[in-house]
Amino acid sequence: MALPRERRPLWLLVVSLCPCFLNIVSADVEKCEELRLGQYICETPKISDITQEPENCTNNTAFVPCMPAPNITCRNYSGMMNTFSGKEVGFFKPFSCRNVTGYSYKVAVALSLFLGWLGADRFYLGYPALGLLKFCTVGFCGIGSLIDFVLISVQIVGPADGSNYIIDYYGARLTRLSINNDTYRKRQTDM
Known part of the structure; x- marks a missing residue:
């Protein structure tokens, strides 16, 4: 049975757009590490009373667990796709810490x-x-x-x-800055 002439353009439009919709639906879900600010919340690190650094600091890097916001779907740290409720750990965010002895x-x-x-x-x-x-x-x-x-x-x-x-974790710490050949230098304009 053939479609009436007035419905053929609509049917052709739906058939031609269908692959686009399939690509959108089947697109890879982003990793939880790639979520934008505001789509996740991270716990504060546990600071050691003795070293005044995060307890899990190794090789100048520590990790804190981060939980995606409710109803966010992404791939967690083990690669499993999950829709989060806001209480499950989705990934571990690295941040720098200092080596103290x-x-x-x-x-x-x-x-x-x-x-x-x-x-x-x-x-x-x-x-x-x-x-x-x-x-x-x-x-x-x-x-x-x-x-x-x-x-x-x-x-x-x-x-x-x-x-x-x-030094106390929230104390007066100095950060050394250095300049090397890869440092971008902006020229000052004469006034």
């Missing part, structure tokens, strides 16, 4: 301020030769102790093993 910033500054002329700050940080030199020269006659106090206070001199100081 037990040297306290507060102790280093206090030793430098009060016993720096004896080299106690350098002994504490793992520089025994410099500590002995400061001890024998009475802190380079006071000038060396003052310079060391400034260098330790602004966190330029750190522990000898290359780790970072233990």
Whole structure:
């Protein structure tokens, strides 16, 4: 049985658009890691009282569990497609953390301020030769102790093993910036 002439264009339109609808329906669901801000919420990291860093910090990276918002469908960390209720973990978000081994910033500054002329700050940080030199020269006659106090206070001199100081998680931490050949430099325009 043939369709009436007035319905043929409508039928051709539906048949021609059908593959487009199939592509939309069968498209891969995005991974949960690719969700936009506001489509998920992450837990706050558990901070160790001893190191003042996240408890699961390894290789300067820690992970926190994140839960997609209710009725979001995505592929979770194990690759399974899931529609979330807002309480299940969908992925683990990485963030940077610091490598600490037990040297306290507060102790280093206090030793430098009060016993720096004896080299106690350098002994504490793992520089025994410099500590002995400061001890024998009475802190380079006071000038060396003052310079060391400034260098330790602004966190330029750190522990000898290359780790970072233990500083309160929400304390005054410094972030070092550096420039190399890959750094984009914007030219200033003359006024």
